Amino acid sequence: MTALPADVWAMMIFCILVFFGVSIWVLVYTLRQEDRKLEIFQSEGTIDPYSPRALRELRDWIEAHPGDADIEEARERYQDCVRALRSTNRSFHDWSDQDIRQLEDL
Structure with missing residues (x-):
């Protein structure tokens, strides 16, 4: 050996x-x-579940697939993130105040 x-x-x-x-x-x-x-x-x-990029991608998906079977769940998840961002003073992801103000409800 x-x-x-x-x-x-x-x-x-x-x-x-x-x-x-x-x-x-x-x-x-x-x-x-x-x-x-x-x-x-x-x-x-509460905590923001999505980063700015992920939330933009989710919104783009919702707008591109209005007839999808999962559209209601996607809208609810989007709204959950928007509500969390608007109701808290701190966020985990890199959200600016301007980004949060520009968010739109679905």
Whole structure:
């Protein structure tokens, strides 16, 4: 049985460190985001479920598919986000005051 060369060991250790390092970083980042969401939810009573881009895409989908079977659920989700943004002082996603004022009801 032959021993592995040093460069193979070095590459294996590097890959293990990168894999676990990135995994731990992503886990910590995600937990901090969830903690921020919980803090906003506890203080405001609701939270904005969609980012500005996602809400624009949802509105575009609603306008492009008026006869779809899921249109009522899509409208309700859109309205839920608009109500949440209008009733809170803080938002999780990057909403500006001007973006919120420009939102239209469906």
